[in-house]
Amino acid sequence: MIKPRQKTPNLSINLVNGTEWTLSKQHPEAFTLLIVYRGLHCPVCKKYLEELQTKLSKFNDLGVNVIAISSDTEAKAKQTYKDWAIADIPLGYEFPIEEAREWGLFISKGIKQEPDTFIEPGLFVIRPNKELYCASLQTMPFARPGLDDVINAIKFILHKDYPARGEA
Template identity: 60%
Template sequence: MIKPRETSPEIKINLVNDTLWELSEQSPKNFSLILFYRGKHCPICKKQLEELQKKLSKFIERGVNVIAISTDTEDVAKATYNEWDIADIPLGYGLSIEEARDWGLFVSKGIKDSEPEYFTEPGLFLLAPDQTIYWESIQSMPFGRPSFNDLLGGIDYILKEDYPARGEA
């Protein structure tokens, strides 16, 4: 488990637009938001990412860079990008199970033909510009994800009050 105020693992991930995204190359004004999602097989992920698309400008206004990442293959991730309403979200694919575990994500074994053999359960990380963990939410199930309105409200409070990362003790 990575605690708040600790440096996150480095991540280099291919995007569906045929570029490479590297965490260490990011220079957000305030935060990087990394959303780990289960994959194309998950209808709740589709709903969550499409909601993120609708609120993306609100994150950008607050100086937050956003990326969504899964363990899906390139072909599956590109199909996800084309079929879901997520045109402006950088979409990464090919996260390894080992990398997922480095982030403290829960890993599930597929139980349906439509699911990959192994995939991550949801995780949301808000990172400070120095790549330290500021806020994390990790689920062992697809249900009960934080709302983006709550996250945006939290970011507003954090920025207004210069509120420190908590949970490090």
């Protein structure tokens, strides 16, 4: 598991728009916000990412670059992008389960209409130097941080120059 103030693993992932996103090539003013979602099968993820779409400009105004990724296949990710109201969110796919484990994310075995295995939600706030500032990891689709709470936390962090915690 990555602790705050430690370098994150590098991450390169294909996006539904045909480009590749690489964490080491990101240069946000304040932070990168990496959101891991369960995939197309998850109605809670749909609601969360559609809410994110409505708040994307608030994150951008704070100097935060946002990306959402899952272990879904390219076809499922493109269907997600088409069916969900998330037109401005960079959407990555085929995040390897092994790499997800390096990030400390939880993995589930599918039930009913779910994929055989998939990654449970996570939210990572990463400094421009690729150090982890904070993370929130879930074992199921519920109990994610509210996006307004994340926005307000980032405002506080930037205003007070509040250090990352949880590193000991």
